[in-house]
Amino acid sequence: MKAAQINSYGDQNVVKVVDDAVQPVPNSGQVLVAVMAAGVNPFDVTVREGRARQMAELKFPATLGGDLAGKVVSVGEDVSGVSIGDHVYGQANAFSGNGSFAEFAPVSSDSIALKPNNVSFEEAAGLPLVSVSAYQAMVDHIDVQPTQKILIHGGAGGIGSIAIQLAKHLGAYVATTASEKSREFVTSLGADECIDYHNQDFSTLIKDYDAVFDMIGGETNVKSYAVLRTGGILVSMVEQPNEELLAQYNIHYIHQFTQVTTDRLTKLAGLVDSDVLKPNIDRVFNFDQAADALAYLEQSHPRGKVVIHIAD
Numbered sequence: 297m298k299a300a301q302i303n304s305y306g307d308q309n310v311v312k313v314v315d316d317a318v319q320p321v322p323n324s325g326q327v328l329v330a331v332m333a334a335g336v337n338p339f340d341v342t343v344r345e346g347r348a349r350q351m352a353e354l355k356f357p358a359t360l361g362g363d364l365a366g367k368v369v370s371v372g373e374d375v376s377g378v379s380i381g382d383h384v385y386g387q388a389n390a391f392s393g394n395g396s397f398a399e400f401a402p403v404s405s406d407s408i409a410l411k412p413n414n415v416s417f418e419e420a421a422g423l424p425l426v427s428v429s430a431y432q433a434m435v436d437h438i439d440v441q442p443t444q445k446i447l448i449h450g451g452a453g454g455i456g457s458i459a460i461q462l463a464k465h466l467g468a469y470v471a472t473t474a475s476e477k478s479r480e481f482v483t484s485l486g487a488d489e490c491i492d493y494h495n496q497d498f499s500t501l502i503k504d505y506d507a508v509f510d511m512i513g514g515e516t517n518v519k520s521y522a523v524l525r526t527g528g529i530l531v532s533m534v535e536q537p538n539e540e541l542l543a544q545y546n547i548h549y550i551h552q553f554t555q556v557t558t559d560r561l562t563k564l565a566g567l568v569d570s571d572v573l574k575p576n577i578d579r580v581f582n583f584d585q586a587a588d589a590l591a592y593l594e595q596s597h598p599r600g601k602v603v604i605h606i607a608d
């Protein structure tokens with residue numbers, strides 16, 4: 297089968313699209329998905345570069361990719377609730393060597409759900425990791441309530457663009473940090489206030505917020521403690537808590553590890569089908585351009601998602 301693989305860790309030049317990759321067979325608890333489209337995430341770059349080696353070493357050749365949307369073509373043992381022919385979206389295991397940048401990918405039945413009906417395979421493939429990340433933060437960790445004020449850093453990115461829509465749906469007042477060129481985009485998603493992080497310091501503009509959702513880290517993370525009210529919550533996708541700042545400000549802190557589950561994906565599909573959430577595709581690449589898709593994500597600041605078209 298055709299797959300985008302690497303034989304060593306490195307930059308975009310190590311990614312090769314081959315026609316003779318071994319077609320995987322689903323293990324117990326897995327289904328085999330004929331991939332129609334694959335979403336690209338910063339984590340795919342991390343895996344390609346070998347920066348995730350402390351979590352798991354890849355066995356080469358390894359097919360890259362996590363997010364996908366496609367059709368179930370076979371079902372392994374001990375799988376219930378998924379049938380051949382189902383149109384699904386979800387996440388392959390990027391460390392298995394059988395990722396989603398391939399014509400076929402084995403996926404745990406716990407990490408997929410029926411795809412939303414009213415979006416294309418490309419749009420669905422851009423959703424799993426970012427929408428579940430936003431959902432886990434907004435609903436499970438922060439439990440956003442109407443009238444609350446939340447600051448979402450990186451509102452123009454994959455996670456941020458979904459988080460803004462979810463927070464507005466839950467009734468919050470939403471401020472977000474983004475480049476000036478993304479102001480119109482984040483406002484169209486529902487943001488009440490857009491702070492241009494290149495020219496403005498958000499920490500001098502807002503205070504007493506109930507929650508901050510951080511996709512950026514570094515100085516942005518450090519400055520976020522001070523904009524929260526006492527008892528507020530800071531959820532970061534990228535940064536561990538700073539013990540000194542935690543002691544100084546009386547807030548809750550969560551360093552989130554996103555878990556893509558059938559339950560969360562099903563709830564999100566419902567929100568997409570009822571037009572609460574709109575996927576945002578920045579650019580779709582052809583399968584042969586898989587290396588370029590990863591480089592584009594690294595080098596540009598996409599507005600929403602980068603997706604690879606795998607099959608018609």
Ligand SMILES: NC(=O)c1ccc[n+]([C@@H]2O[C@H](COP(=O)([O-])OP(=O)(O)OC[C@H]3O[C@@H](n4cnc5c(N)ncnc54)[C@H](OP(=O)(O)O)[C@@H]3O)[C@@H](O)[C@H]2O)c1
Pocket residue numbers: 337338339425426429449450451452453454455456473474475478493511512516533534552553554597598599600
């Ligand atoms: N812990 C986990 O389980 C987990 C899971 C998923 C993702 N992540 C991590 O979460 C992070 C975000 O992921 P993503 O998919 O949303 O990335 P993304 O799509 O690349 O979005 C990042 C966005 O941040 C904006 N940005 C850059 N610097 C900024 C700053 N200083 N202030 C405000 N905005 C800024 C950029 O937009 P502009 O055009 O406005 O600059 C860009 O669109 C990544 O580091 C990823 O690795 C962690």
